[in-house]
Amino acid sequence: MTRAARLRRGHRALAGAGDDVDLRVLSDVVQRPLPGAPACLLVVSPEREGCDLVEWGRAHAEALRQVLRERPAMLFRGFRVGGVEAFERFAEAIQPTLAEYQERSTPRTEVSGKVYTSTEYPANETIPQHNEMSYASAWPMKLFFHCVQPSPEGGATPIADSREVYELLSPRLRERFAEKRVMYVRNYGTGVDLPWQKVFQTEDRAQVDAYCQRVGIQVEWLGGNRMRTRSVRPAVMQHPETKETVWFNQAHLFHVSNLGPKMSAAMRMVFKEQDLPRNSLYGDGTPISDAELEEVREAYRKTTFAFPWQAGDVMMLDNMLVTHGRTPFSGARRVVVAMGEMRTENNS
Template sequence: MTPETGTMKRFGRARKSISVSGGDLVRVTPLTEGTRAVACTPTVAGLDAREWLAGSGRQLADLRAEHGAVLLRGFSPLDAEGLGELATAFSGELRDYDNRSTPRTRVGNNVFTSTEYPPDQTIPLHNEMSYTASWPATLFLTCLAPAAEGGETPLADSARVHDRVPAATRERFERDGVMYVRNFGLGLDLSWQEAFQTEDRDEVSAYCERNGIQAEWLGGERLRTRHVVQATVEARASGSKVWFNQAHLFHVSSLPDSVERELRESFSEDELPRNALYGDGSPLDPADLAHIRAAYDAEEIAFPWQAGDVVIVDNEQFAHGRRPYGGARSVLVAMA
């Protein structure tokens, strides 16, 4: 995938207190300079984030709504079960990872590993499941083991990304939406069985019909889907217009040049394992993709993971990604 080139702003630089008093259990500070995202650190040792959530009313929910992304650092570490309990207490219900786009392993009750791509690959900034018409409102990530090198989960304010995309590009995407085309059964991406978590073709067809996805069985194990959905949305918590799609990630140009070239020599535009088009079915303009990627690069922020960190992300207000890494790395995610 295409390397990310945005400048990293490290956690801990130019931190300025936002709110704290002697009776507070948690200190709230900016995550990095120049961003709305915040970090929460306990003022007492051994504080459990689940206990703080239970005893603090809407404080954490209000921080997520106002700031978009909240890092919990210095709390008692959570395992998969603990992350699920925190996310359930916060949101009431966790959602499964349906209509999958990337490989993940279920490690608990709707708690998953983060995307299992090779460590040398970058995962571009994106909003979770914005390639669908139904997406999680909140993401909960926890770091069990940080990488020896790299492996950050960068963030980007989706409203600021939206405003950086040139008006002509925004207007084209908002008018037509984005068409995501996926060809399953080629052995080059997820199988349809993994993507839809079933071996039953009728279940897949019914799911697609319910969700407005055009499904075409092509013989053997081959399935082609086309789905036209939004390019922008109005974030429910903030009311701001945000950039909300994965056109730049699904498009074949997100792959290394040599891989894109080989795929284009082997497949036509609608036969590629996955690709993004304008909603009317016409190919994306490379200039538009360049503008989108530049907007993400300009708004990217990142911090080094520490073991026990939890990040709570408003999935509409903030995009996230993954940087390449060396050594072992373990990050879990729950969606609500």
């Protein structure tokens, strides 16, 4: 039986009566049913009203880390959070050293210490499923989300199981990506994407060169204020704790086809292939076809689960086992993010 089939069986079993998770290691909480939830997601709520999430989290930090290995997506609903700074203290209770957002690929704003806004893309855009910073030299193992204000319509943060995505892909495609890896190409200074100063958090080209050399990014300074980078990263990884194989890359998101047929065609008319603001290739520099990445996107479509945020919700993810995204929304929405336990390919 494939991993995907086992997960689907687990999904069905979880939906049945009496199949709650053993929460003896997590006192004072109950499992809350969430219709259609995948096997990777555990939803818990406090037994008593007004339970403080920070205090409860500190008392159960080790147990939560243990449960996260079994249920790599955990939604805490109905707790008293106490705002963004309290959310940060909860995240620090589980992961004492939170991380700064480096090698940036999307616009975000720091709101409190190591807490950032979620990706600041226009509200009418979908953010595809992805493992956070899987394009980078280092990535967080743990992600924390806090819904301060849900939007009146849309704005979910859907999730998908990276193991199931991997199993749904054809063996041929999995093997090709595993062998060749992914090359991420970015061109800065085109006025379309983030400027390199924002991505690397410095105005000093020498600092950029030193950093890129240290983490394996090839740099090419072009005319004016333009810069091109290339980096080759894994496409398939083994989880360091569970030893399970996961689909772990952002090839589909960086690739020009992510913009949709009309926009990607327009970008290809404006820019030469090597000058596209961002694109992905196989690690040997050969093209990844639109059809291959459509297979990846279809696997995500089949496995993605979305639920509406409620004010005060906190979600914790194992970033290698579970992906996340964002649906379009209307009205005001505020979801903040923290991340921690940075890993690299050498210590994964």
